[in-house]
Amino acid sequence: xxxxxxxxxxxxxxxxxxxxxxxxxxxxxxxxxxxRQQPGQSLTLIATANQGSEATYESGxxxxxxxxxxxxxxFSTLTVSNMSPEDSSIYLCSxxxxxxxxxxxxxxxxxxxxx
Amino acid sequence: GQQVMQIPQYQHxxxxxxxxxxxxxxxxLSNIQWYKQRPGGHPVFxxxxxxxxxxxxxxRLTFQFGEAKKNSSLHITATQxxxxxxxxxxRSGSEKLVFGKGTKLTVNP
Numbered sequence: 001x002x003x004x005x006x007x008x009x010x011x012x013x014x015x016x017x018x019x020x021x022x023x024x025x026x027x028x029x030x031x032x033x034x035x036r037q038q039p040g041q042s043l044t045l046i047a048t049a050n051q052g053s054e055a056t057y058e059s060g061x062x063x064x065x066x067x068x069x070x071x072x073x074x075f076s077t078l079t080v081s082n083m084s085p086e087d088s089s090i091y092l093c094s095x096x097x098x099x100x101x102x103x104x105x106x107x108x109x110x111x112x113x114x115x
Numbered sequence: 116g117q118q119v120m121q122i123p124q125y126q127h128x129x130x131x132x133x134x135x136x137x138x139x140x141x142x143x144l145s146n147i148q149w150y151k152q153r154p155g156g157h158p159v160f161x162x163x164x165x166x167x168x169x170x171x172x173x174x175r176l177t178f179q180f181g182e183a184k185k186n187s188s189l190h191i192t193a194t195q196x197x198x199x200x201x202x203x204x205x206r207s208g209s210e211k212l213v214f215g216k217g218t219k220l221t222v223n224p
Contacts, residue, residue, distance in 0.1 A: 031210060042203065043158065043214045092157060096210075103148070104212055106157045 002027050002097050004107035012113045018081045021110045023093030028073045033104070034066070035092040043092065049076040083114045119147075119206045121215030129223050134191040136218035138204035146207050147180060147187040152217075153200040161189075163207075194222050 003026040013019050023032065032049040047055040047068055055068035070076040080087055093107040120139045128134050138147060146165045150158040162171055164180035164187060171178045177190045191198055201219045205212040 033211060042216045045211055045213070048211060103160050103163065105160065109157045 002029060002095055002105045004093055004095055004105055006093050006107035006110050008110055009108060010111040012115060013083050015084055015114055017083055018079055019083065019112065020077050020079045021091055021093070023076045023078070023107055025074045025095050027097060029095040029097050031096045032070060032076045033094045033096075034068060034076070034078045035094060035106075037090040037092060037109070039089070046078070046091075049078075080112065083112075085114045088112060088114045118213065119144075119204055119215040121204055121218055123218055124216065125219050125221075127221045127223065128194050130196060131193050134194050134198070134220055136189050136202050136204075136220075138187045138189075138215055140185050140206060143184045144187075144206055145184075148205045148207055148212065149178060149187075149189055150203045150205060150214075151200050152203065156200075158203060161202075191220075194220070196222050196224050198222055 005024045007022050011019060034046040034049060035043040036046050037043045045058050046061045046066055047057040049055050049068050049070040051070045051073060057063060065081050067079045076093065078091060090109040090111050092109045094104045096104050122137050126134055146163055148163045149161040151161055152158045162178050164171065164178055167184050168182045169180040175192045179188045181187060187204055189202055199220060199222050201217040203217045204215045
């Protein structure tokens with residue numbers, strides 16, 4: 001299994017500002033992902049974080065709004081840029097290890113409220 | 116990618132009653148995964164089903180994968196208050212997971 005740490009765990013942000021969420025995994029992982037979960041909703045994949053190259057974004061998500069970095073195998077960041085109240089959500093980092101098959105492990109999430 | 120449809124969206128049961136959530140796809144699935152998310156928590160992996168007609172049990176939880184690999188179910192026998200949460204099925208492609216909308220279970224003591 002993998003332990004995934006995210007920070008901040010919770011924040012209240014001002015409209016128009018940007019916030020960077022950090023994700024650290026305790027073991028080397030093959031793939032890292034960022035999901036968004038809006039209140040009462042399911043999980044929506046934002047992007048796959050690729051080590052040393054640009055992230056692969058899903059339909060409806062763009063790099064200018066959600067820049068992602070992954071400088072090494074165990075660390076990634078997601079920035080939510082120019083936030084609006086619609087960005088209030090839980091942002092979840094997840095990872096797949098080489099030994100877990102298709103199992104994906106999740107961090108505890110970063111709960112963002114934009115006011 | 117293809118969505119997986121999950122029903123019901125909500126389920127309220129009395130403690131001790133059984134509970135079932137269903138996951139359906141219009142296309143054949145290579146595998147299906149189930150996750151549980153407690154209120155205020157993050158999704159936690161429960162199980163993965165791969166084989167046609169597969170049935171797996173975890174204590175009071177029974178997971179089934181349909182013969183055609185287009186549907187799956189999670190059944191909880193004699194629910195307890197600790198079963199409260201949202202249960203998600205997820206379709207796994209070669210790399211990423213696509214989640215169903217989830218079934219939110221509440222259990223009245």
